[in-house]
Amino acid sequence: MNKSPENFSKTQFVAKSKLYKPALRKEFVNRKALIERLEANISAPFTLVSASTGCGKSITVSQWIEEKGHNYGWLSLDEEHNDVQVFITYIVALFKEQWPQRTFHLESLLGASDLPSHLISALLINDLDESHEPFVLVLDDYHVIREQKIHEIIQEILQFPPEKFHLVILTRRDPPFKMARLRAQNKLLQIRMVDLAFTAEEAIKLRSKIASTITDEQIKSLIQNTEGWITGITVGLMGLNEGIAFEKILTSLTSSNSIISDLFDEVVYKGLPINIQKYLILTSLMDQFSLELIRTMEAAIDDSDLSPSGSGEFILLSRERNFFLIPLDSTGQWYRYHHLFKSQLNYRTERYFSKEVVERLYKAASGWFEENQMFEEALINAIRSEDLQFAVAVFKRHRIELFNQDRIQRLNRFIALFPPQARNNSLEIVLSSAMLENYYGNITDLAKHTRRAEELSKELDPHKPYDRKLLGELHSLKDIMSFKSGDMEGTLFHAEKAMEFIPGDEHYFQRDYSVAYYTMALSIKGFKDRALEKLDTEFRKLASSDPFYKMRLLQGRCIIHLLEGNTDLMATDGEALKTFIAPEVFPAAWMIGAYCLTASQYMTNRLDKIGSYHEDVKKHRYKDWPLGIMNLYFIKCLSDMAAGRWQELDREIVHCEILANEFGQESIKGLVKAFQVELFLRKGDIDSAIAISPFANFNLQPTFWYYYIPELTQVKLFIQTGMEEKGKDLLQGLTQKAREFHKKNMLIQCLALQAIIYAGESQYEAAKTPLQEALTLSKNLKNKRALLDLGRAILPLLKEIVEDQVDNAYVLELLQAFEEEKHYSLKIGSDNIIKPKRSNSDLSKRELEILSLVSRGANNGDIAEELSISLETVKKHLYRVYQKLYVKNRMAAVRRAQELDLLPG
Template sequence: MPAPLLQTKLYLPRPRAGVVPRARLHGRLDGAAGAKVVLVCAPAGFGKTTLLAQWLAEQEAPPLGRRAAWLSLDRGDDDPVTFWTYVVTALRSVAPEAGADALALLGDGGPVQIRLVLTTLLNDLAVPGGEVVLVLDDYHLVEAREVHEEMAFLLEHLPPRVRLVLAGRADPPLPLARLRARGELVEVRAADLRFTPDEATAYLVGVMGLPVTARDVAALDDRTEGWIAALQLAALSMQGREDVSGFVAGFTGDDRYVVDYLVEEVLQRQPPAVRDFLLQTSVLARLTGPLCDAVTGQQGGRAALEALDRGNLFVVPLDDHRRAYRYHHLFGDVLRARLAEESPDLVRTLHRRASDWYAGNGDPAEGIRHATAAQDFDRAADLVELAMTDARRTRQEAALRHWIEQLPAGLVRARPVLANGLAGALLSTGEVEGVERHLRDAEQALADDPRARDEQELRRVPAGIAVHRAGLALALGDPAATVAHARRALELLEADHHIARGAATALVGLASWVTGDLDAAVTAYSGCLVSLERAGHASDVLGCSLSLADIQVTQGRLREARRTYEQALRLRPPDGAPPLRGTADMLVGLAALHLEHDDLAEAERLLTQAEALGEHNGLPQNAYRSRVVRARLLQVQGDPAGALALLGEAQRRYVGDMSPDVRPVAAVRARALLAQGRLAEVLDWVRGRDLSVDDAPDHLREYEHVTLARALLARHGADGDGDALAAATTLLDRLAAAAEAGGRTGSLVEVLVLRALAARAGSDLRGALEPLGRALALAGPEGYVRLFLDEGPPLAALLRSAAGRGPASGYAARLLAAGGTDAPRPPARQGLVEPLSDRERDVLRLLATELSGPEIAGELVVSLNTVRTHTKSIYAKLGVNSRRAAVRRAQELDLLSPGAPRHNHHMW
């Protein structure tokens, strides 16, 4: 479960009574048609929040009726998961029909792919509905590069019904120039926000009721330059004075000095108790009665806040019940500066009290922040260690890293739990720099006088170091070291520390997979499943099952892969809970297996069921894997264009992880292009991937090299290139030997089928049937079907010959039946497995002449379309793709002589 959200951050400020109307700025905010982003950017004290509260009240009122969501940001929102959880929750407060899947993705405790979260959210928001305004206030406090990158993605794809408002003190690092050039950006700057003389008069006279003259207003306006905060402070200082004009006449100074002076004036005019309350509570980002009581050591905090609100003393309510507030940012800054000047020792005490209160009320993040501000680093370190387990469980590694990095480096080095935790946080966020240094620090601290808040965590540090070293080795491409460190971790881990044992075992499996030791990988992943189930991490069980099934498919063990998926699907979430994340992946995996078994209806049902669950019920890879399987189904159903479109989308949705990418989407797409005869595009892909028949066999690129072999066979079929056929044959022989040695039977079956087709293309029928027989013997027990059927007529012809001989003849016959035909008797001669019909022989003889297609049709007294149909069949039976190649092949087989026999057999 994610960390609890602070609901006051989602409170939409309401316009206060007596606020100066600012119609001119409301018109600016409404902006030009098509503008989807509003930027309100100005220093503190310019009334950004007040302006937006007024404007949003108008937006929500009839006839506009736009729904407004608000999020007040702070420095703790740098963590991407935290930030986007708040954003989605804010949107759902006004658009409950959107974001449920996105929120589930963020909160399930697994690895979070923010791009997938945002894609899901944007798809929901793209559905027609009421207009929505989302305000992100104080966006300048967000510094995380990852957040800004994903925010740019959100802006680029924001649907028309949503308008985003960014308010802050500085321009955000977003593509503002591009938005501005497109007319999609409305800007309100400090110059726009300054009070005009008329607005200043309306405020001083109409709102504050001060007896000022036009000259006084002009003088104040000139000296404050319309700066609203300074004008407001001046008004407070003038209340109760007899000589208002004299005060105005003596009012000088620039912005900072004006604020200091006026705050001093305001503070000096407050009763001592109120002044002390203001200063002491200024250390708090949010103010509630109980928290203020804890910090000040006094009672009556809630009543004091309500009195400040009534007196308009720069407090901003954060809920409709007036239970939580914050100080105006500028006012708070000055209060803190004054507190630090007057009582520097008290500052630490106040922060320490705040830390204790937050830690005791279930908010470790704020407890850590205040302990750090108090420079009570031992206390902060204790709180970090206590929060570490939950931070990992809720995937807040970025926050964990930030907490630890705020501590003195020497303290982190002296506390092994922290040093090891920082190493793990770095690894989890994709960084390897510094990981080994922190692990060594942890080891040294263990050897010295280790300190830790939790003795159990301290005992687990040596095993944690080994796990992190295993992960580091894998990231650096050293699988042997990965296995060594992971096995060391397993030796050190307690028997009941199941989640850590599962992590270490999974790393062994990954390393074994990378090195091609599939049997060891299967053993490791099977052990990982046991540990994760014992730990109760059901969603991680599904993720591990996906990797295990992938390996089993590569081994050609389709039935074991099916059992892996089905066993994972038996795991059930608690009653009333949503399906486990990864459920969709299991369904997609099963769909792929049923598709291979040629059970198209069941494959369709499973894919539809997975899609109905929503992408949030899939692991990050599901977005592209589901499209790859759906594309293959479309290809089988006769929709090659739809298949290609889906594969293009799958490439864009690809998300990598630590598992090797042994079946790249681009290579799958290249095969789809080959099926459409688009050889030139495939050869471009081959060059782009720097593939060569001379490459050393590599199981990680095996799928790509098999695709290269297919391209070479297609090239030979297109123009009769004998060198391409020879190169394909040599490559396939080497691939077959490597796949067999590595136990990759799934790959071996496909390579043997292609080797048979290569022999057929070279007119070697006996040489074709030998590898085909081996492929059938390996594939039969596992129920492969589509691997054979998808090769089309050339392989069908070979299967007819194989159906009459050898131990796999029965399986060949079943495949032919699945393809819609029975096994015929073998042909008498011609050197062809599938002979030409009489009319096809007539067309073939004319193809050998100089006649054009229409002339051939005229010669035979048939339509041009009929000639084309016969020509296509001739090409298929001869295994070629061009007229020139067909003639050459016919000459090789002596099919153009008048005495060649004629047969008529049905093609697959």
Template sequence: MTRTPESVLLYSKTSLPFPRKSLVERSRLIERLERGVHGRLTLVSAPAGFGKTTLLGQWLGLSGREASWVSLEETESDPVRFWRYVSEALSPRIEPTARQEYEQLIRSFPSVSTSTFLDAFINQLRFLSRPTVLVLDDYHTIAEPRVHESVAYFIEHKPFDLHLVLSGRSELPFSISRWVARDELALIDAAQLLFTEDESESFYSSASPFLESRHVRMLHERTEGWITGLQLASISLRDAEDRDTFIERFKGHHRHVADYLFHEVVATLPEEVRHFLYATSALRRLDAKACDAVTGRADGRSLLERLKSQNLFLVSLDDSDTWFRYHHLFADFLRNRVKEAEPALWRNANLAAARGFAARGLLDEAIDHALAAEDYELAESCLAQHAPNVLKLGEFPTLLRWFDCFPPETKLSTEMSLLRTFLYIVTGQRESAGRSLAKLETQERETKDEDARRQLRSGLLFVKSNLLFMFGEFEQWMAFSDGILDEFLPHTPFFYSFNYNLTEPFARRTAFGLKGMLSNQTEEIGKLFVGALERHGWGDSLISLYVLQALAEGYYEWDRFEESAELLRRVERASRYNLVPGLFVPCRITQANLYWASGQRALAYETLDEARALLDKSDDIWTGYLTSAKARFFLREGSLSMAKKEVAKLRVGAKDRPSYHREYDYLTLCRLLSAQRKEPEALRLLELLKPQTEREGNWMGQAEISLLQAVLLDRMGRREQAMNALREALTIGETNAYIRTFLDEEEQTEKLLRKYTFWISEKESSEEDAGVAAGLKTYAEELLARFMGKAFEEIAATTEQPALVEPLTRTEIRLLDLIRQGESNKRIAEKMSLSEGSVKVYSSRLYGKLGVSSRTQAVVAAQRLGLLQDD
């Protein structure tokens, strides 16, 4: 497979270091590392120049252990980027059968919180093909507290088949006491990394065979076994005329010695090599093309080979010797030297690097170098080009880091200023977003050019709309939008092409869809916003289509089928043409639900099958959602064997530890387990899913999980718990006026609602709770009325019976009253002193007399005939 520029750099960051053949074998430390593998964590901590990376590379090369490696930099102080590199590094170690789901999880990360991702990620690591070592090198470069928190959580909960090694220059910024107390931590520090006298002699026997034994002993004493010092001395002594005097002067603090010796080494190099080192010191990673770009020469490859052969602190980053970096201490020395002595060279080298990387499509590197060169115009140009891709990856902190590198006085383009504000919104930084919005609003008021002013106002409307859709800022949006919707002109296509859904089966489950929140305000604003877009030719833009899809799903939930169908037709036409799965799949599932609820079952199945045929077969996440939806239909019509076949395609199991990114599939499995009367297995999955769903703030998921829990608990005779779970679902339902969430569960939910109205009447409530309880009871009764209305329609369509064929007995009336209360056959048997078999016989006779076929229809028919007294 041909590698893209981005994948080449990713490969260089996740490749194990290539050990040199001439290395001193450090058996005592390798043995310590081997023993540490049986614990939870190994920490290798020492200042620069102590051979941490070299030691770990040598150990892994000799041990033959499965290993993954990530070379960290400051740029990984972004939770999404950090864990993307870690998960990519571990990907080859995952069993092939689980690789597809693992990659699906990686793609889901921008759409879920770090905590939710980590839970799922740790769960997926049970599929490691063999015990594996994961090395995170240069961990000290990470400055983001959220990354440190997530790493500490990962250490505590990761599988024991994965051993973590953290290597860095400083102590860890989180507590390690718990692992020390449990003897699960192996530590190698600076004192242990120092060469012994024997190791120093071994090193010099290869590197400097011209030195006498007394010189070696003196150097070991002077350096105290500091590895980089020994290496620097070896290079410097090649041409020293008076070795004794040189060694005598060789003392002091490690860093001072390093600077002194680096100066000695570099000063003796030929001019072309010295200039090459100074110019290329600006590069974090270098290959021949990057070197040629910053030096203006064409011999980058040969000079790299020359540095490597002379052992001049060049570290290979891959097994093909394409990408390199300088030893960190050496790089620091070179950069400080160039910045202080030749600032023009530093700026020009970074500027050339920025242009060179930009030309190669390596925009991460290009932006960093343009900022280092203080060419903010070039940096902004590269940032504008690169932003869509970084947004797609969900690396919002990385974008904000770049923005923060611009001096406050820099006047960014309107597009970039709006993007910065948008990033504050999607990262939840409401205060920063507010300040940024205030500046833009001031700029809008002060702009004299009317066209520019209108463009800025349109951009502000976009940003404020996202503020609304993310946080529910309704009043602010209404106040700003009043009077400008008719003049609304989109500022740039970029803002209207952002894909808001990378992983969810419904648009309403996304943050953009307010995670299931529904209200009259969301409906009104959605219609106003879409109307403005359509009037200016942006009706088929992604943001418009996502608003339409969310509205369509909301109308379905509210039982407004005609309005839902109309919007779905519009979304379907556009989403089919562009085939954006995050829009197309929710559209087709919602349409199938509409068909099913309208009694057109064949069309519901056909809609899902056609959608699957159109999708790329490798796009497992989206085809999986269509499979889940189909399985749910089979369950609703009682086709258990067909549902079981569909669920088998999802590769989910009752013994799994379910993760939020596949909640829809696991809830489908729970429904199958319920139909199979495997209540404990289904409840276990729901109890594991519920806290994840609550953490993500997903109202739709919380309502569905609570309702399923209520059904299962009631069936198991755990009445109090069942009613409490149902109350949770009703609380969310009442807040958002949910209807189909309950109606689609059909008869089992109706029985529960009847039981709830009796339960809440019996329950003593405090004055504080009384109002809430009364509101929920009213809401439950409204839902029951919906069920009754549906049953009336069914009876009217099948019978014109004006009266009973045969009068009901007193026992049958008592039975009918208990059915109305939602009691199970078991409870009815207890209350009527009958066997469950007798209850079934009486029920069958009762249905026959009423001319009905279900409990709901029996209650409706009895009410029509006046057989039951109102409570």
């Protein structure tokens, strides 16, 4: 079977036909003057080709690229590229076509949540900079782009473009860029309709290719009446060949280029058999088509004028007769029509096919695309059939598969294709939308969609297998809602219902989710063994033959170990999950494995491998939920502090701030501030802790399994700033919560902190009880850091415990660890610092040279003279420095570079 141009793989979905430049045919006239003008501008970063349809924009640029032999990437844009993730995916695919062996910075953003434009443009610029060879990027049909963030990405690239990079935008209307600035900086070449107009010489060449008998004088009249419009001239010449009077052609041309409308039937259809006419209309319904697709469509309507052999003849005739057919691949299997030609054919559809027949054609095309795994095209054509029930049925058949593959962005885009009525009244769409809102952390919209799903579910019959699955999905949403509100009984009830209604013998994302929440709720209620047993029951048998279920099993086990704080099992299963799953395919599961492994190393005070683990995390830092990624960064910061790597700690905190700003979520920015309060308190810098505390978020949910607990930072802040009673009340509530939810890591820290407070009040005997319980838990779970991180305030209590107990080996281990700890002092001597390795900065050698000169007071002119480069190049490098260091001016860049140990302080 003929394969589609789309690569329907797990790693990315790319329609290859959108990456091909228009194929050149012998009947095209070479636009020599325009080609030379384009080539003369190659050293500038941007060419805008803006003109109405039918002016030859794409063919002219294609001729230039082919004649001059430029390395290029060509992307034909359409509606789907208004999704930033889709746009990035296609840009990466273009890069992979050009440099198949390279790994690109932009790949780290594939599958990421919403990110700011400056981050995307910075990584894109870095990728282009590192190519070290000229590259032309052509964005065709840019007028379809409405997404402001994509406009911002392009504008930021053009502001300080990479060397040897040239962008060409082909569009019917100007993009919303700052054109005046680009023109003033000599960065822009504009090719407009008047520039694309055919000259008399070019029209004469076209005459010879079309074999027209038109005279030179008639050509001049034709050019004058069409203003050199290529399509008008072409159709006029074709009309003369068909015997249409020249005076009639000129008369038609005087009415706003109406020749396409007025003469279309005579120029295109005259002399064509009825079957060819019908094939033209049938294929014009498609955005792209192949011979196999045509045969499937014609078979669906039982039209005596159409036959299997006729479709092949039609393709050959279309190419011979110049029906504005554009090949989409090098093998000649896929085609599309010129936009103008397609629209004229679409106007005539009802002459040949009734509404009912058109509906059948769209449905047949949808079925063919679906069979060939081109789901997006299948859904688009199903919706065009105007039978929403049919379209929803197409969506139904694939939505669970897409959920199973974590294709969240793709699902979101498909739902957006439906009209509002379908999005609100289709239970499957509402259920899917609710689950997507949970993924994005939008609890309010999750609740809204869940309520709507409950209303729609009243029509379901619980005795029908398919309806039972939908009811199971509703319960899955309710167990999520219950868990997030802290209602573990409700979580267990609804999760049990979900597992009852959805069979466990097939991939079903929502059921797997309910298993996860069910086992988490069991673990939180203190039934860890039952939780692990349930995971084994659900996934163990399938895991031996299906990698997907092995991932689910390991992921579930990791979460339970995190909830319990069992460091041995966290390390074992965390490493197994991290090793087993590719972060590009299932990033959330990979990150859970990475956190399990890294946190276990930290909690057991084995700090030597955390740095290497962290390097893996940094490569994939945009792929998971911001909360999880940030907590992985916190582990690295804590390990730097424990090892006395103070300068490395300061750099890592700056990275946390940068990352939080990149995520763009105020809650995450506040969490980083809370963590900074914690670090300031440990350093003894109370004033700094107080100063940033108003900006801190101490109550970010959920924090069930993370080692760092921001609420306890707030307790410490209260205690150390004279609000002891407020701190003790908060600590009491947290201790109760830790016991109720069996959060043992949190309980250790709460109990030890309670002991310190008692000791501070001279209640030494009272302090021993919580401390003894904390020691027992710490020893059983091998969680030394929960006590070590409390600092020297706990030392006197530990020494007293040693004197009171006979079996004091574990306490002695802790005391030894305290002796080896490099504790922070506001007056650090060089002998107290473990010198960190130099930061692996993203700044290039040239950027560091420029920044060093800036730190010594040099202005841009001084720098240009010192380094023998242009003033424009200095500005370009400085702009990239600002992007990479997340600053807005020169002095802030110098300060940030000093904090990162890139420049001497």
